[in-house]
Amino acid sequence: MPENLRDIKRRIKSVKNTQQITRAMKLVSGAKLRRAQMAVEAARPFAGRLRELVANIATHAGDKHPLLAEVQGEQKVELLVLCADRGLCGSFNSNILKGAHRFVESRDKAGEESHLNLFGRKAADYFRRREVPTLRQRTDQTGKIGVELARSLADELMDDFLQKKVDAVHVIYTEFRSAMSQTVRIERLLPIPRPTGESEIDYRFAPSPDAILGELLPRFVRNQVFQMLLESIASEHGARMTAMESATRNASEMIDHLTLRYNRARQASITSEILEIVSGAEALTS
Amino acid sequence: MASHLKLEIVTPEQLLVETEVEEVIVPAYDGLRGLLPDHEPLVTNLRVGLLSYVAEGQTYKLVVGKGILEIHENQVSVLVEEGSLPESIDFVKHKKLRQAAIEQLESPDDSTDFLQAQRQLEEAEVFLDLSFTK
Numbered sequence: 001m002p003e004n005l006r007d008i009k010r011r012i013k014s015v016k017n018t019q020q021i022t023r024a025m026k027l028v029s030g031a032k033l034r035r036a037q038m039a040v041e042a043a044r045p046f047a048g049r050l051r052e053l054v055a056n057i058a059t060h061a062g063d064k065h066p067l068l069a070e071v072q073g074e075q076k077v078e079l080l081v082l083c084a085d086r087g088l089c090g091s092f093n094s095n096i097l098k099g100a101h102r103f104v105e106s107r108d109k110a111g112e113e114s115h116l117n118l119f120g121r122k123a124a125d126y127f128r129r130r131e132v133p134t135l136r137q138r139t140d141q142t143g144k145i146g147v148e149l150a151r152s153l154a155d156e157l158m159d160d161f162l163q164k165k166v167d168a169v170h171v172i173y174t175e176f177r178s179a180m181s182q183t184v185r186i187e188r189l190l191p192i193p194r195p196t197g198e199s200e201i202d203y204r205f206a207p208s209p210d211a212i213l214g215e216l217l218p219r220f221v222r223n224q225v226f227q228m229l230l231e232s233i234a235s236e237h238g239a240r241m242t243a244m245e246s247a248t249r250n251a252s253e254m255i256d257h258l259t260l261r262y263n264r265a266r267q268a269s270i271t272s273e274i275l276e277i278v279s280g281a282e283a284l285t286s
Numbered sequence: 287m288a289s290h291l292k293l294e295i296v297t298p299e300q301l302l303v304e305t306e307v308e309e310v311i312v313p314a315y316d317g318l319r320g321l322l323p324d325h326e327p328l329v330t331n332l333r334v335g336l337l338s339y340v341a342e343g344q345t346y347k348l349v350v351g352k353g354i355l356e357i358h359e360n361q362v363s364v365l366v367e368e369g370s371l372p373e374s375i376d377f378v379k380h381k382k383l384r385q386a387a388i389e390q391l392e393s394p395d396d397s398t399d400f401l402q403a404q405r406q407l408e409e410a411e412v413f414l415d416l417s418f419t420k
Contacts, residue, residue, distance in 0.1 A: 049296055212330070
């Protein structure tokens, strides 16, 4: 069947345009990923030290600090959802959102309240469309991820927890492993999970252990949030890079395919033209 | 008897210093505190101020934000909110922070957190003062 040459040509052109865009996006997220990855790695020593310190000290100070206190049952839970502002990053957003939605539904079934604290426009859109009420939301802030943002988020969560608005705070975020592999995780942020094991170090505390914990624990929570934000942003760029890479590859395949069809169609029309000419000439000579 | 301390200074964003030192002087919450090798295990809060350490006979100085210090078995971990060399302090940033705090304190509105503003003012001033030390 002779196809319309112009149509095929037009399609090739449009796929090429799309490919140009996906290729550019891939390069951009590649660069952003590198930066985000460096930030994640640079932040690890602090987080690690802080965790050790909390583990070492918490055993000395007893259970007195409210951020450490274990609650009986989680009747009201707050869930912080770390998501992206923009799409085109594969299943990054949908994985998180599905996980968050499941979390809310399972809590609902158990007769427990859950409050959503959303980070990222995609999350806000998703739950608005499904008419799930949200406690708070922040959109268009993924560009401003830093210590300051983490602090304000964490302070909000700690306020809710300390004023007994909620019994526990969980976070759902994407853990960054590599550009190709990211895992969705749900972790309990508050109350701070009790560190296991006894510390053998006999510290002297200046001032008292409780005063130290009072400074240390909020800092620990802020840092946890900071770390999760960094992981999430690195994952987003990683997911986007991978998605754009396969989009670019698919576009290439499509172009090859269309070009083949284009050539075939062109050849067919040439052949039929020649046939016409030859038979025309034969008709004249005979 | 050990002759060195292993010093690590970290901020949330990065590992600032990791080195062997002979002596560290830190701005503890109740005043400057000197740490020498074989110090007893200690945990203390730090305030904004000047931290100095001696490595191979040379003295180095660093301005640090609030944080916490832990030492045991000659391992010193300093966890601070920020830290920079006195000569590379972000003068403009701290000037702005100071100005913002002053404005908050002078014309407070409903959202003003006095303690926070006061603290911000003090911290910015320490940084500004120290940016001129050599």
